[in-house]
Amino acid sequence: xxxxxxxxxxxxxxxxxxxxxxxxxxxxxxxxxxxxxxxxxxxxxxxxxxxxxxxxxxxxxxxxxxxxxxxxxxxxxxxxxxxxxxxxxxxxxxxxxxxxxxxxxxxxxxxxxxxxxxxxxxxxxxxxxxxxxxxxxxxxxxxxxxx
Amino acid sequence: xxxxxxxxxxxxxxxxxxxxxxxxxxxxxxxxxxxxxxxxxxxxxxxxxxxxxxxxxxxxxxxxxxxxxxxxxxxxxxxxxxxxxxxxxxxxxxxxxxxxxxxxxxxxxxxxxxxxxxxxxxxxxxxxxxxxxxxxxxxxxx
Numbered sequence: 001x002x003x004x005x006x007x008x009x010x011x012x013x014x015x016x017x018x019x020x021x022x023x024x025x026x027x028x029x030x031x032x033x034x035x036x037x038x039x040x041x042x043x044x045x046x047x048x049x050x051x052x053x054x055x056x057x058x059x060x061x062x063x064x065x066x067x068x069x070x071x072x073x074x075x076x077x078x079x080x081x082x083x084x085x086x087x088x089x090x091x092x093x094x095x096x097x098x099x100x101x102x103x104x105x106x107x108x109x110x111x112x113x114x115x116x117x118x119x120x121x122x123x124x125x126x127x128x129x130x131x132x133x134x135x136x137x138x139x140x141x142x143x144x145x146x147x
Numbered sequence: 148x149x150x151x152x153x154x155x156x157x158x159x160x161x162x163x164x165x166x167x168x169x170x171x172x173x174x175x176x177x178x179x180x181x182x183x184x185x186x187x188x189x190x191x192x193x194x195x196x197x198x199x200x201x202x203x204x205x206x207x208x209x210x211x212x213x214x215x216x217x218x219x220x221x222x223x224x225x226x227x228x229x230x231x232x233x234x235x236x237x238x239x240x241x242x243x244x245x246x247x248x249x250x251x252x253x254x255x256x257x258x259x260x261x262x263x264x265x266x267x268x269x270x271x272x273x274x275x276x277x278x279x280x281x282x283x284x285x286x287x288x289x
Binding site for chain 2: 132
């Protein structure tokens with residue numbers, strides 16, 4: 001089981017408390033689709049993804065980004081049982097959505113950068129390390145039920 | 148993966164704006180890499196990796212200078228970094244996976260110090276550029 005120090009738990013809660021989930025979720029998903037355009041393969045029914053401007057303004061991207069980050073929040077609330085928390089979502093991503101788990105790592109890295117742009121100097125090295133660890137743990141949990 | 152004209156313009160503009168602070172960015176990126184990805188410290192057993200280390204600052208300056216050189220010669224990164232590529236292949240032999248880790252940390256540094264600079268488009272261009280640099284540095288490994 002993943003161990004979190006008291007400092008790590010504080011850094012996670014502290015950052016999460018400052019986040020606007022809807023805005024950051026939308027931005028993270030948009031950046032994923034812009035920086036790693038092959039990830040658009042999962043969103044062929046999202047309409048116009050033809051340019052960064054189109055992606056950023058796309059209401060389906062915004063809505064789905066909010067959904068994804070809200071779900072991520074379940075990890076923040078259940079740091080000691082992340083594997084269980086994402087068990088069903090893991091099965092869903094494998095069996096129904098057919099998403100390569102590498103995409104979870106890509107989105108995790110993007111989320112860290114989004115946090116960095118919002119928190120700037122408050123996103124200390126310790127903060128970055130903690131959040132990089134958290135996104136890694138979430139990615140691992142989402143990949144765990146793959147078969 | 149090819150750098151478009153827009154990518155090249157974005158990268159040059161970014162390093163133009165970073166300017167003389169590139170050394171600090173380099174040192175900051177290294178510090179973050181050692182803390183976030185402790186396995187990267189294995190390449191520096193001979194360094195003091197404590198906070199504010201002069202060796203890390205010095206090495207950050209070298210890393211930044213190489214990135215600036217690549218940006219200034221963006222049409223021929225392989226040519227510009229040829230000697231560094233030889234060095235990494237023959238002597239340093241840093242596992243290729245680590246260049247992505249340093250790249251991620253460099254992007255985080257730009258994000259924390261100059262968030263308005265890192266629009267999604269510039270983010271994409273910089274990420275591609277950093278990948279290209281990593282590819283060049285590992286190109287002669289085998």
